[in-house]
Amino acid sequence: MSAVGRGTRVQAGFCTLVFVFLIAPILVIVPLSFNAEPYFTFTEGMLRLDPEAWSLRWYREVAGSEDWKRGLANSALVGICATAIATVLGTLAAIGLSNPAMPARRFVTGLLISPMVTPVIITAAGMYFFYTAAGLSRTHLGLILAHAVLGMPFVIITVTAALTGYDRNLTRAASGLGAGPVHGFLRVQLPLIAPGVMSGALFAFATSFDEVVVVLFMGGPAQKTVPREMWSGIREQISPAILAVATFLILLAGLLLLTVAWLRRRSVQASRGWRGGESRG
Amino acid sequence: MTARWRAAALVLPLLIYTVVTFLVPLTTMLVRSFYDPVVAEVLPGVLAALDDWNGSGDPPEPAWEAAATDLRAAAEAGTVGRVASRVGRVDPDLRTVLPGTAFALAEGGLRPARGQTWHDVMVSVDSAWASPDTWRGIKEGGRRFTSRHYLNAVDLTRGPDGSVAARPEDRRIYLPLFWRTLQVSLAVTLLCLVLGYPVAHLIAHASPRKRGILLALVLVPFWTSLLARTTSWIVLLQNQGVINDLLVATGLVADDGRLALVYNMAGTLIAMAHVLLPFMVLSLYSVMNSISPQYMRAAASLGARPWHAFRKVYWPQSLPGVGAGCLMVFILAIGYYITPALVGGSSGQLISNMVAYHMQQSLNWGLAAALGVLMLGGVMLLYVLYDRLTGGRVGIR
Numbered sequence: 001m002s003a004v005g006r007g008t009r010v011q012a013g014f015c016t017l018v019f020v021f022l023i024a025p026i027l028v029i030v031p032l033s034f035n036a037e038p039y040f041t042f043t044e045g046m047l048r049l050d051p052e053a054w055s056l057r058w059y060r061e062v063a064g065s066e067d068w069k070r071g072l073a074n075s076a077l078v079g080i081c082a083t084a085i086a087t088v089l090g091t092l093a094a095i096g097l098s099n100p101a102m103p104a105r106r107f108v109t110g111l112l113i114s115p116m117v118t119p120v121i122i123t124a125a126g127m128y129f130f131y132t133a134a135g136l137s138r139t140h141l142g143l144i145l146a147h148a149v150l151g152m153p154f155v156i157i158t159v160t161a162a163l164t165g166y167d168r169n170l171t172r173a174a175s176g177l178g179a180g181p182v183h184g185f186l187r188v189q190l191p192l193i194a195p196g197v198m199s200g201a202l203f204a205f206a207t208s209f210d211e212v213v214v215v216l217f218m219g220g221p222a223q224k225t226v227p228r229e230m231w232s233g234i235r236e237q238i239s240p241a242i243l244a245v246a247t248f249l250i251l252l253a254g255l256l257l258l259t260v261a262w263l264r265r266r267s268v269q270a271s272r273g274w275r276g277g278e279s280r281g
Numbered sequence: 282m283t284a285r286w287r288a289a290a291l292v293l294p295l296l297i298y299t300v301v302t303f304l305v306p307l308t309t310m311l312v313r314s315f316y317d318p319v320v321a322e323v324l325p326g327v328l329a330a331l332d333d334w335n336g337s338g339d340p341p342e343p344a345w346e347a348a349a350t351d352l353r354a355a356a357e358a359g360t361v362g363r364v365a366s367r368v369g370r371v372d373p374d375l376r377t378v379l380p381g382t383a384f385a386l387a388e389g390g391l392r393p394a395r396g397q398t399w400h401d402v403m404v405s406v407d408s409a410w411a412s413p414d415t416w417r418g419i420k421e422g423g424r425r426f427t428s429r430h431y432l433n434a435v436d437l438t439r440g441p442d443g444s445v446a447a448r449p450e451d452r453r454i455y456l457p458l459f460w461r462t463l464q465v466s467l468a469v470t471l472l473c474l475v476l477g478y479p480v481a482h483l484i485a486h487a488s489p490r491k492r493g494i495l496l497a498l499v500l501v502p503f504w505t506s507l508l509a510r511t512t513s514w515i516v517l518l519q520n521q522g523v524i525n526d527l528l529v530a531t532g533l534v535a536d537d538g539r540l541a542l543v544y545n546m547a548g549t550l551i552a553m554a555h556v557l558l559p560f561m562v563l564s565l566y567s568v569m570n571s572i573s574p575q576y577m578r579a580a581a582s583l584g585a586r587p588w589h590a591f592r593k594v595y596w597p598q599s600l601p602g603v604g605a606g607c608l609m610v611f612i613l614a615i616g617y618y619i620t621p622a623l624v625g626g627s628s629g630q631l632i633s634n635m636v637a638y639h640m641q642q643s644l645n646w647g648l649a650a651a652l653g654v655l656m657l658g659g660v661m662l663l664y665v666l667y668d669r670l671t672g673g674r675v676g677i678r
Contacts, residue, residue, distance in 0.1 A: 007587055015483045018476045019495075022502050022558060028523060029513040040516040041526050089295040096291030101284040108292060110668055115303050117664050119616025121633040122653045123307065125640045130306030149303045152295065210506045213618060217640070230508040234515065234623050243516070246509035253504040257497065 090155025138220030151204025162196020372418030481565035544626030568602025
């Protein structure tokens with residue numbers, strides 16, 4: 001008994017340290033972004049909780065900067081358009097792929113997932129030549145097309161997962177009741193797999209919103225996104241303004257995480273609801 | 282319409298999209314590692330005339346006139362620079378010889394005087410043309426299909442007689458870098474396994490309420506922007522950063538003995554482990570989640586000590602998760618670019634950074650492509666293994 005108890009206590013202690021390793025670096029940046037001085041460490045004033053040592057200086061700097069504003073606009077535009085493409089095409093493909101009748105199913109799935117595991121530097125280098133030849137480098141359209149293909153595997157994964165809980169008889173029932181394929185999809189299947197589709201879309205958006213290597217290779221000065229600005233900020237003139245942006249990105253991550261968790265709970269409830277309906281019927 | 286075709290029709294739009302926007306660009310880039318027609322297109326006459334030349338002594342007479350004609354045309358078309366940079370990688374002298382000769386021919390309108398041959402004209406413009414090395418460089422650099430980039434990528438050179446030899450040890454660049462990339466990836470994978478296994482175990486066997494909170498702690502870094510996390514590591518680890526300040530304040534480290542934790546290999550390792558740990562934990566968790574605690578209870582009731590029960594009962598059942606997690610982390614680590622580029626300094630650079638260097642700075646695209654092919658080949662092999670291991674269910678998130 002005591003050996004077991006000691007074992008669990010050692011494990012709990014070890015795990016606490018690992019969780020600190022995971023979370024602390026993210027949390028520490030938040031208070032540092034309120035530093036009144038251009039330093040990257042806690043000043044004595046900050047530690048004494050002297051109000052003079054804390055300020056919104058770097059937030060004001062970011063809010064007043066044309067570069068960051070343009071970056072945010074570009075990130076939002078590219079992210080939203082890329083997500084739309086990835087979600088629509090990815091959802092349709094996932095429905096096809098989860099049909100056992102799909103020919104060469106495993107091979108095609110592997111092919112469609114491959115952008116996720118290909119080292120991004122190779123992807124970016126390949127895209128650079130091809131998109132330049134097609135006149136698409138240094139355009140927003142080029143970035144959108146590239147980011148869509150990078151985000152699409154996540155849509156496939158989440159929608160495929162959502163479809164494993166979907167009862168195909170429902171589609172048959174809908175068509176038996178006279179619904180056309182499109183109508184049946186929109187009114188029966190889509191609402192049930194919607195949480196999976198939304199999670200996939202959020203993953204795709206997060207992928208695009210955080211992508212920097214393809215932007216480095218393909219984007220011109222007019223296509224600088226938030227990560228691209230951060231990249232040059234880190235490499236060239238690291239200023240605490242970056243900490244303010246990082247804090248914003250951390251908040252965004254928290255928001256995305258909460259939304260996905262909420263969607264997951266909804267999808268569990270949805271599938272439970274149907275199973276419950278079956279047993280009642 | 283059969284079910285087969287209906288399913289295929291749904292997949293087809295994305296398949297076409299992926300082929301056009303991803304696979305074709307990738308392939309055309311990788312083809313550059315062995316195929317480059319530029320020199321052959323700009324200097325067709327010279328290369329044809331050198332076809333039968335064995336590489337020793339003076340090249341045949343038609344080659345001289347063809348060289349003058351091709352180079353003049355290249356100078357006028359503005360393509361001589363592209364040829365010079367490519368041939369210059371075979372023989373660095375040619376980087377200046379070719380444009381110099383080409384512009385002299387084009388501007389001076391040089392022609393052989395009475396009693397002179399093109400041979401005399403070329404040698405009078407640049408004495409380098411009297412050397413067979415120059416012609417050998419053009420012949421070698423003019424090949425459409427070449428193994429040069431691959432040889433280069435594994436630190437081999439081809440001598441003038443065509444024999445392949447390893448570069449001297451102190452001039453090897455890529456093999457040590459491949460080796461370093463493998464070592465770093467392996468180290469990060471092991472580190473993630475050691476840190477992640479107990480955590481995944483804790484989460485998998487916690488009460489549902491606690492499990493949600495602990496999973497969130499793993500997922501927060503997972504969702505947080507990579508650049509934001511890299512920024513925070515720089516802030517934490519740098520010389521005047523939080524960790525060094527803390528160490529100095531507690532007296533563990535003297536003020537003049539601050540640790541170099543970032544812009545070197547240590548920075549790369551720490552930041553990479555932080556980025557990849559969630560992948561490991563989630564892979565392990567998805568398998569451990571389905572291991573019933575009853576097995577361990579049964580082992581204990583049969584008298585097994587905890588460590589023995591773990592080794593004989595739990596560990597074997599968790600192995601699929603260990604395999605999937607390690608492969609996933611290893612695959613992602615091999616291709617790592619952003620973190621080493623930002624926190625690696627010069628000692629923490631990996632093979633990806635070399636690909637980027639040849640793409641953006643040295644503009645040696647053939648070599649970048651060859652390095653890319655080698656890297657991608659390794660990754661794809663591991664990916665196939667991962668696919669087998671997980672039964673085609675890719676879904677760690």
